[in-house]
Structures are given as C-alpha cells and as structure tokens.
Amino acid sequence: ASLRRFVDAGLRACALEASSIGIDEHRLDGTRVHTAVFTNFTQDHLDYHGSMQAYWQAKTRLFQWPGLAAAVINIDDAKGQALTQLPAVQTLDLWTISCHAPARLQAQSISVGETGLEFDVVEGTQREHLRTRLIGQYNVNNLLGVIAAMRSLGVPLAQAVGACAELVPVPGRMQRLLEAGQPLVAIDYAHTPDALDKALEALRPVARQRQGRLWCVFGCGGDRDPGKRPLMGTAARSADHVLVTSDNPRSEDPQAIIGQILPALAGHASLHQQADRALAIASAIMSAADADVILVAGKGHEDYQEVAGQKRPFSDLAQARAALARRRSAAQGVAA
Structure with a gap:
C-alpha cells in the first residue's frame, strides 16, 4: 500500500x-x-x-x-x-x-x-x-x-x-543534546553488541576533543536472545563510566537481566547499576562533568518502555532533557 x-x-x-x-x-x-x-x-x-x-x-x-x-x-x-x-x-x-x-x-x-x-x-x-x-x-x-x-x-x-x-540525524540515532556548560548527551538505538561498540567508538574522539570522560547508560531487552547480554557488557567496557539499567524488560525481572550483564563488566573501574531507567539517566547526567559525553543506548526513538506486558510512556530524550534542566537549575542556584 x-x-x-x-x-x-x-x-x-x-x-x-x-x-x-x-x-x-x-x-x-x-x-x-x-x-x-x-x-x-x-x-x-x-x-x-x-x-x-x-x-x-x-x-x-x-x-x-x-x-x-x-x-x-x-x-x-x-x-x-x-x-x-x-x-x-x-x-x-x-x-x-x-x-x-x-x-x-x-x-x-x-x-x-x-x-x-x-x-x-x-x-x-x-x-x-x-x-x-x-x-x-x-x-x-x-x-x-x-x-x-x-x-x-x-x-x-x-x-x-x-x-x-543535506541529511539531518534521525531521531534516536546518535541524537545529540549539546548545550554550553553541560555534558553532551547522545541518545542512540544501539541495542546489539556491535551497535553499542560502534556508538562508543563514535563518541570516544568527541569526548577526547572536549577533554572529558565517556559514559555509557544501557540495558538489554527481556524475552530476547539472552546470549547477547554478556556481549553487551563486553562492548560497554570501553566507556570510562558504565551505568547498567533496564531496557524493555517485558516479562522478565529487570534486575535478573542486569545480573546477566554484570559479569562481563567485572573489574571495571567505574561500574554502577540502577534498574529504574529514568533514575539511571538522571544519575549519569547529574554526576558527569561539564566536558563529559554520555551515551544513553538501547531505546533511541521509542516513546514507551515495555514492562510486565504493558507499554508505559517513556522517552530517553525527554528524560535526558529533564535531567539537563535540573542540572542547569542546580548550577544557577549555586552561582546565585
């Protein structure tokens, strides 16, 4: 049609x-x-x-x-x-x-x-x-x-x-939030080991130019190939800071999925976990330095999170923008 x-x-x-x-x-x-x-x-x-x-x-x-x-x-x-x-x-x-x-x-x-x-x-x-x-x-x-x-x-x-x-970035594909005095946040759909590795590879020189560190916030989908989960953890090791969270857990326990990712990240110098994806995104943005680069990977353009058989409204982009606004307000309050 x-x-x-x-x-x-x-x-x-x-x-x-x-x-x-x-x-x-x-x-x-x-x-x-x-x-x-x-x-x-x-x-x-x-x-x-x-x-x-x-x-x-x-x-x-x-x-x-x-x-x-x-x-x-x-x-x-x-x-x-x-x-x-x-x-x-x-x-x-x-x-x-x-x-x-x-x-x-x-x-x-x-x-x-x-x-x-x-x-x-x-x-x-x-x-x-x-x-x-x-x-x-x-x-x-x-x-x-x-x-x-x-x-x-x-x-x-x-x-x-x-x-x-003339091409412009596709929503949710390396979509960047770039503000002066704030960490650069990139929203990307990367949800396979290769895609995550390439997204981090793309942002590494950007972090280097900014003289900052590279963050990775990601999870793995539930009811999908479980063999991919440790491979995603391995791909994320190249980031300076890693925050493992939920993706679309579907019928699975988000914490159980995280538990299958973490062994591949054992020994990483800066490893954190937070099953609540909104809190994970906010935590990374509030903790990062101004020069840092944060990759929020896995959901990209999606405007929902699938949990326990329900699609709940959720947007990585909206969560990142809200966290950046809170960070900006906090900085202005300190300056005042």
Missing part, C-alpha cells in the same frame, strides 16, 4: 530496510528490487533465526533476488568480503565500499567532531568532499552505501554527495 502511494505521488524510487525476518517471512515477495545494500553482519535476531548460519542465509537471499541489477557491499566487514564472492553477486553491477581498502567507492581523509564528520568520497579519478551533521565511523560506511546506491541508479557523484550533505 505504501509503495502504491509513492507511485501515485510520482516517485520513481524508494529505499526500504529489508530485514532478515521480513525476507524469511516472504514479506518482500513480489517487490522489484534494483539495488541491494549490505552494511554489516553481527549477532542479532537469534531468538527468531536460531543460529547465525540461518540468519546469514536469510540475509544473502536479498542478493540473489529475481531481477536484481546492482549490489552495494561494505568490504570493511568480513562477511561483506565473502558476499562479493557469491556467483549471483558477481553477475551484478557491484559497488564495493570501504574506508580502509581499495574499493569502487572509498572514504578518505576522515575527520570527526562533536558537530559532525567530513571526508572525501573517491571514485576512480573523481573526488568530492562531504561535510555532514552525522557522526561516527559507522556513518561513514552508511553514507558510502547511500552514495553507491545512488550511483548504481545513475545519479552523478557530485549530486549524490550533495544530497548526503
């Missing part, structure tokens, strides 16, 4: 996320796909697929789609390199992308700051400079994927890069 509305509105192309579950459940059957894009492959959805092999097989079906014309593949990911070797892929208009290795489309001279990142996009002898409000190494790969997809549709490189320069 949505695609029909796009056609009726005169649009000729759209981008959609082809989830492994959607592919496996045949939700995309009958949809004509011109270009398939591969960004990365990490542990997720094992509560559905049962194994990494089954998950991978579902992913690769997109690159063997009837009528597929082009493929964009991130070869900085080991599975991406393997994907390029599939016989079906080698018959396509193949766009390899990389920040490190020779590829059809490359990112060079990458620079990251608290307000965004910039880099050169190189295709053969062509070079275009891109400055964007997005941050994080993973977004360099994502932007390369977008540009390569547009190139596969015949969009000139300069035009594709120019379009990406």
